[in-house]
Amino acid sequence: MATFQINKSDKIFVTGHRGMVGSAIVRRLQAAGYTNVVTRSRSELDLLDQRAVHQFLADAKPDYIFIAAAKVGGIQANNQYRADFIYQNLMIEANLIHGAHLAGVQRLMFLGSSCIYPRNCPQPIKEDYLLTGSLELTNEPYAIAKIAGIKLCESYNQQYGRQYVSVMPTNLYGPNDNYDLANSHVLPALLRKAHEAKLRGDHEYVVWGSGTPRREFLYVDDLADACVYLYERGYDGPLVNVGCGTDVTIAELAETVMSVVGFEGRIVYDATKPDGTPRKLLDVTRLADLGWQARTPLRRGIEQAYEAAPFRQ
Template identity: 80%
Template structure:
């Protein structure tokens, strides 16, 4: 990226946005704009257009979104579709009106068909039905990709879309009602250990396979693509490796120190059977993930709001976390 630069990061208080702010903040020549929700309501078109017109950033990273796990996606289908469509449309069109040439839209690997071949190549987009449990969210993200492509084609913009795999790390959501699988497992295993439970429950059969990327690796990949001047088609961002949910749960147990057994609740949905991204395009552009899963889970656990240690190094429950 050209320096000095003014860079807008939306969703900067979330897991992805805060990782981007950390990564961009390492450069003294970069001015990072990171408005809070109170400072800028991304659902308010007039406010978004006015903010972009006033600040005229050189680069925009769209990391803001309404997100959640399987239960939240199923229960709040209209909210996920409507709010995500508004956020991305306001920001992409507002950036165009403000003369922003470079923008990056962060999507989700759920944009790909439920049963597409593995590993998932970028060209598999729109080749089959979506996973029903998160279809509204996926449709909103696909619309964002197509918005970027359309502004590039019609107006000559350089609006790039990237598709991260499942993410985890600092500032993740640990609310058991709507969190994703890895933070939910961390919270469950932590609480089960502190209570002295003999078991902890994992949704589904444990057989689905998932890929996980530490969020600071994602931020590094995004900045790498921007700095390289990439302006081609959408790019998958992942590790290229996956594990079963059972293997993930066992790794979480080991990191947390829970000595009990896993109980799988087969009445709960598994979601997509397997979701592994083909990251050959990203690797051809000179980037690969560096954080190993176990090490990343350890870092995420120690950054979690419920994690604390006494002087004797014993993990204790941080009671300042609001109950879920």
Template identity: 80%
Template sequence: MSSQAIPVLGPSSKILVAGARGMVGSALVRRLKAAGYDRLLAPSRAELDLLDQRAVFDYLARERPDYVFIAAAKVGGILANNTYRADFIYQNLVIEANLVHGAHLAGVQRLMFLGSSCIYPRDCPQPIKEEYLLSGPLEQTNEPYAIAKIAGIKLCESYNLQYGRQYVSVMPTNLYGPNDNYDLNHSHVLPALIRKSHEAKQRGDRRLVVWGSGQPRREFLYVDDLADACVFLMERGYDGPLVNVGTGQDVTIRELAETVMRVVGFDGVIEFDASKPDGTPRKLLDVSRLHALGWHARTPLEEGIRLSWQDFCARHEGEVR
């Protein structure tokens, strides 16, 4: 840890949420506003292009936030990650480098970088401890994205060691919730299942096609719980090594699909498309470090899926049917 005094996050703090229009960023904004933080900077992409180094540096120098949350990233599911490999590694490297170095130049002492559980090796022992980082080969389908996120962690560590900054990294498990991406060509598994189940029900279909074998196990965290964990860590001045953020519980993809179908009210059958990739066999995070600090996830999976389905309906149809 740094020997410098750690600024305390408070109502008067000026806070930048990079990526505030995305699922994670918008959850952070909701959480901060609910706690009474009213000096929030939440620029849209039109207002601040995070791929433009000069624009980012100038913005940070002008606004001089006390805290920065880096929730901005190019994200997607297996298909998008595997298809647009160059875009995923380039854009994520540039975004995080611009923000971390720009924050440093602007004198920002406290910053939080949000990574992803895909930083860990494909065949990690389960549950996955933070120290397993860089202990084995990555999952091939999202390796470029994972490498970019690992670089972000190392950026933060390096600025801490060389310049005495307090830039911390958190590693969320698979996220879902309001403002998710439901595009079937680019979304993650849970929002894709919500959309496919809902539309199958509306069409009167009798089957739901799910990628892969249904056997991989995944952990899912409601995005507002993640936002709560991030603010929890910042408010307590956490200045230690990277922290996993999750529920500590996982389900198979089959169980996930069955839960989504139950919430949506679709009573068809599941058909697995074994020609499509499964991805990593299992990803369950060890969240004992975060639990020891006093934080636990609150939202049960089925409740979170119901809230997400309501969000999907509100955004795509105006009402829940």
């Protein structure tokens, strides 16, 4: 991986800048001294509108694009809004990647999700395991859309010589997370549930599933650091997993959340709710070999996420 010639005035377009990942990337770029970070809200640029996206990219001519925009949600939202998840994510990535190519953008980074890997994957999950088995049914449409984004990048690289990189983060949490209990991911849902149970003086709070699945959690600012690290070093190789390399059970996670929040009740597991994939731990050897590793321990990250959570304000 050759070091890329960095110009802090390069125009860098970050999509999804109001979301958890996009906002973290913007924070990281600004902290590093980049002076020309470009963002557009949904009202300013509808990423589902192909003509508008292509026109914007043709006019703006960014030097680099981080594709952090996506329709995201937890198990319930993924399962309930299957058509929305596959259609919107396919359109967002196709409009941006093809539009970038038409505008002559040589380099970009597409952010996917670890749910792209088969449900019953050997652990830890290597990048080479992609497309070697069946997906988890509850988020299959979202996963298929993200796989399509990876293949779009690979195809434009092969056919047109572009340098479109794909990175696959593990489960993320942190500032600007979604705390809506109807469609949030497990960690923010647990934080809000524990906080509200504490305020009500409850003696218990409910955790979906059996508590036995294992998950890996990465603080979102660590992901942003990894993305900018790869950008600055001109990485243009194959798919890269981004994680911390360790996992915990949902039960252990729930107990840590209780400790951080200060809720002293007990956990009740709702076995009528789905567990999802039994285990999902990424092999981060490729990224470690490139010289990067996560820095935020899980408990500290949860403390920081809880401190910034909007339901506490």
